Amino acid sequence: MNSSKIFLLAGSFxxxxxxQVLMFKNMVIFGVAFCFLYVLYILLLPVEMKTIPMMLIAFILGLGVDMFYDTMGMHIFSLVAIAFVRNFWLGILTPTGGYDENLQPSMLNMGLGWFVTYSLPLFFLHHLLFFYIDSLGTNLFFPVVQKIVASTIFVFVMSIIVQLLFYRRRRGI
Structure with missing residues (x-):
């Protein structure tokens, strides 16, 4: 990875x-749909990135979010879990010809159908882990399920909007 790519990844981080911490911290729709858009950063890292560096990046990002949200490691755990599962999930979704080198697995590069099957399960897993830890020791099954589903849909829609507004398709060489 060249220095301009590293600079771009650090800037987007x-x-x-x-x-996340300045705009989306207090963005909650109807008290159930939370906007954890920072998960999209891990999902959009280049395909060839190895699991351990990605988990380290997820740890640092989760730590920063936890410090501002006062959530004591809940964001770290759920984001590192996503970073751990991501390459396995990408392996399952590998197209016939494989992935291009330095490909960002975005909706614009891979198509909406592929992005739905890639991101929705990972967003769901993140929210499942986060809200499960948040509700430990309580008998609030239905409110937790409602938060998981509503937040997953909300973050997915926001991720589509962000990609359409701020990302561009990779041009062929």
Whole structure:
């Protein structure tokens, strides 16, 4: 990976972090749909990125979000779990010809159908882990399921909007 790519990844890391803690921290729709858009950063990392560096990046991002949300490691755990599962899930979804080198697995590069099958289960897993940890020791099954489903749909829609507004398709060489 060249230095311009590393600089771009570091800049987008900082941008996702700042947007999450400054804009989306208090964005909750109807008290059930939370916007954890920072998960999209991990999902959009290049396909060839190895699991351990990705888990380290997820740990740092989750730690920063946890510090601002006062959630004591819940964001770290759920985001590192997503980073751990992501390459396995990408392996399952590998197209016939394989992935291009330095490909960002975005909706614009891979298509909406592929992005739905890639991101929705990972968003769901993140929210399942996060809200399960949040509700430990309580008997609030239906409110937790409602938060998981509503937040997953909300973050997925927001991720589509962000990609359409701020990302561009990779051009062929």
């Amino acid at each position: 900082l941008l996702y972090f700042l947007v």
